[in-house]
Amino acid sequence: MTSYLCVTCGTHYPPDAAAPARCPICDDARQYVPPAGQHWIAWAALRDGSRANIFTPMQPGLTAIQTQPTFAIGQRAYLVQTPQGNVLWDCISLLDDATVAEVQARGGLAAIAISHPHFYASMGAWSQAFGDIPIYLHAKDQQWVMHPAPAIRYWTGEHQDILPGVRLVNCGGHFPGSSVLHWAAGAALLTGDTIRVVSDQRYVSFMWSYPNDIPLNAPAVRSIAEAVAPLAFDQLYDGWRTVTGDAQQAVRASAERYIQHIGG
Ligand SMILES: [Zn+2]
Numbered sequence: 001m002t003s004y005l006c007v008t009c010g011t012h013y014p015p016d017a018a019a020p021a022r023c024p025i026c027d028d029a030r031q032y033v034p035p036a037g038q039h040w041i042a043w044a045a046l047r048d049g050s051r052a053n054i055f056t057p058m059q060p061g062l063t064a065i066q067t068q069p070t071f072a073i074g075q076r077a078y079l080v081q082t083p084q085g086n087v088l089w090d091c092i093s094l095l096d097d098a099t100v101a102e103v104q105a106r107g108g109l110a111a112i113a114i115s116h117p118h119f120y121a122s123m124g125a126w127s128q129a130f131g132d133i134p135i136y137l138h139a140k141d142q143q144w145v146m147h148p149a150p151a152i153r154y155w156t157g158e159h160q161d162i163l164p165g166v167r168l169v170n171c172g173g174h175f176p177g178s179s180v181l182h183w184a185a186g187a188a189l190l191t192g193d194t195i196r197v198v199s200d201q202r203y204v205s206f207m208w209s210y211p212n213d214i215p216l217n218a219p220a221v222r223s224i225a226e227a228v229a230p231l232a233f234d235q236l237y238d239g240w241r242t243v244t245g246d247a248q249q250a251v252r253a254s255a256e257r258y259i260q261h262i263g264g
């Protein structure tokens with residue numbers, strides 16, 4: 001038996017005799033099935049050497065990891081380095097020996113934490129490769145886990161500290177469990193697509209569905225802005241882009257302008 005990944009969203013499914021019939025993540029109205037239908041790739045084919053993970057330093061102690069050529073949604077994961085251990089924030093589908101070696105050279109991993117189901121990717125394989133390290137997922141999104149693993153730790157409530165100075169904060173919005181990671185020493189907020197950096201990289205946005213252009217309502221946007229208001233951060237990193245400097249003010253101003261435009 002082999003295991004398969006959804007080519008559209010990058011979700012890794014448990015080993016089976018054949019590829020799954022459907023991808024519930026893509027069938028959901030927040031994602032999409034391409035006009036030509038759903039496609040699958042075998043785990044070994046993804047790892048055949050035609051793609052590689054690129055490590056890009058973002059600021060001291062923070063490295064982006066992204067697959068080239070792009071696979072599925074094409075998001076970045078991040079390695080957050082702290083004196084008490086490293087965290088992988090969000091996840092990507094490709095994990096190969098070169099990637100494990102690059103991460104080990106930076107101190108390995110103590111934990112994985114993921115913003116929401118679109119970035120669950122190959123989380124089980126990543127956890128296993130680094131010694132069955134814990135994977136922190138918000139319990140509100142448990143129904144979207146397609147590949148259950150003993151390493152998953154479902155957290156509940158508004159926040160969860162995973163290492164000193166590394167806190168997960170539940171914001172909701174895009175998914176009920178959508179969360180962000182606050183890294184105090186780096187004055188950085190890592191947001192997945194709970195809070196999404198827009199083209200000018202000075203503002204952010206908040207959507208229920210990005211591919212289907214479905215906005216959030218005013219109470220949901222206010223609730224996200226309020227959840228991150230107590231956190232001190234200058235940089236904001238989503239799954240693709242960065243707000244460099246004064247990111248806290250960028251979130252405040254963006255929430256105000258967004259609510260104005262949706263008539264809230
Ligand atoms: Zn999918």
Ligand SMILES: [Zn+2]
Pocket residue numbers: 116118174193
């Ligand atoms: Zn998403």
